[in-house]
Amino acid sequence: MADLTKNPDLRSREKVDDYFGDWKWREGLAELMVPIIGRLYRNGINIMIYGKSLVNESPVDIMSAHRFVRQIEGNELSELETFPLLEHITTMDLPDCEIDLGELTMRCPFFKDLPNKPNEIDAYLRDQLNISSIKSSRPDKPQDIVLYGFGRIGRLLARMLVQTTGPGNYFRLRAVVVRKGGHNDLVKRASLLRRDSVHGRFNGTIRVDVENEQFVINGNPVQFIYANSPSEIEYSKLNIKDPIVIDNTGIWKDEESLSQHLNCGASKVIVTAPAKGNIRNVVFGVNDSALNKSDKIISAASCTTNAIVPVLKLISDKFGIDSGHIETVHAYTNDQNLIDNYHKGDRRGRSAPLNMVITSTGAVKAVTKAIPELKGKLTGNAIRVPTPNVSLAVLVLNLRNSIDKDNLNIFLKTSAFES
Structure with missing residues (x-):
């Protein structure tokens, strides 16, 4: 993986002689991808590029997904490279699965020469996809x-x-x-x-x-x-x-x-929402493996919990967390008032579109249900702000092992795509 601290706009492909002609050629390939991706999806195969599904995306959206790869690998993908692989996937007898076309292409030892080596594509895909080991989990009934x-x-x-x-x-x-x-x-x-x-x-x-x-x-x-x-x-x-x-x-x-x-x-x-009592609070990718078939009631925790727990788990496992404070700058919610009015919470009675409201958050308690080793180590509060969507979480953590900013950013970005 590339050093993600560098400016991604400085990490581009070699210049082409005709930018417009190159764009139109690649746009044409993206247009050809749309029906192929749709047909595969209807057969139970989801085509992705670094975690982003290409289903129901426009040709330009598909091209944007190719360009996004420069944020991860240091160079963008070209439709000239991915299209031969995608086209060949349609000829294979595959069970229901997700295929990351971006990772497949970048891992290919001859990816820059894919258009010129059609005979080697089949062997490469069969080796990478390991078809014989893929077992469809399709149930008898939805x-x-x-x-x-x-x-x-x-x-x-x-x-x-x-x-x-x-x-x-x-x-x-x-x-x-x-x-x-x-x-x-x-x-x-x-x-x-x-x-x-x-x-x-x-x-x-x-x-x-x-x-x-x-x-x-x-x-x-x-x-x-x-x-x-x-x-x-x-x-x-x-x-x-x-x-x-x-x-x-x-x-x-x-x-x-x-x-x-x-x-x-x-x-x-x-x-x-966060549940009370002994109900499992589950954050997918962190503690979902603890679920049992016998669990009849499951909590998906809260929005803030799902946002911060994956990051806290990664940092805790890698560097150790001795203590910390979580502050969420949170969009207003529908239990607040449009104009000043009575509310059982002192500050929440103030007009949500006009005030920043300091309040409590249940996220810290929910965090310890997902990551028990952090129990008693974290405090938290929330600030409700006049935005209808999107929130910000500020984590102030005292780590057991030291790490500098750049390497922490690289660790988190690498984990986001590879863990």
Whole structure:
């Protein structure tokens, strides 16, 4: 991996004689990639470049992903190099998998000469992909998913679930549970799903079937279930079998209350907030390996926890953390007021768009559930600021082993792409 402390714009390819002609040639290859990537995805193969999926990306987006590689490897990729590999992948009998086209290309000993060595590509791909060892984990039946709640988190989850359904072999969003609204309830909810004020338009189509109380989202029929509590629902009567229920309401956080979902037919419950008691708080990539099949209720922790735990885990394992403080500069949330008004929290009553509000954060407590060795070593607070999205975490840490800034940055960036 290249020294990432250098300016990436100084690390470019050799100059070409005709920049515009080179661009148009590579753009043409990117255009040819689009249907190939789509066809592979429908067959269960996700093509990526250094972790970024190329599915449903435009030719220019694909070219940007190639250029991004200079941030990691010291030089950008060329479509002239990746296209021969991608084209050959379509001829191979592959099980469901993810293939990082960027890493495959950069690891190839003759990558700069790929267009001229088509006969060697097959041997290289078979060696790198090790097809015989790839076992498809495709289940007999897709897992049913139910979203309990359809606020901002619920709608963004719906987008992600539908857009990553792929060929539909692994999971399907089957239903959304909400409380009954007023006139044109479904139409209003569809409007909120189609366009988010921060995240923009939904990439797809949404049909509203008012008579059957469902959306058809990119071909996925999603039933809307009106209920005031989980006890009012029986999923089996709706032809939804053993669903995973994702509770994004923020109302229930302990085992007793979340078990209501299990009592009405859910096989597992995932809650999108830090949980109380003995429920596992899981940060993917850090402590997900501790999950057991017997775990019925799982917490995905909080947004701040997911942001800081991977970094804290890396630093703790590599350098050791004796003590530290976490300060999050956090976007306002919907429990704050638009204008000054009463709130049970002293400062949170102030107008969110006009004030910086100092408050507490549950992230530190959640961190110790994911990284037990940090228990008692960290303190934390949050500052709510007038932005609707994106937050900043400032980690002030006392390390057991010393490290300078440049090498710490290299370590973190390398870990981000290779761990």
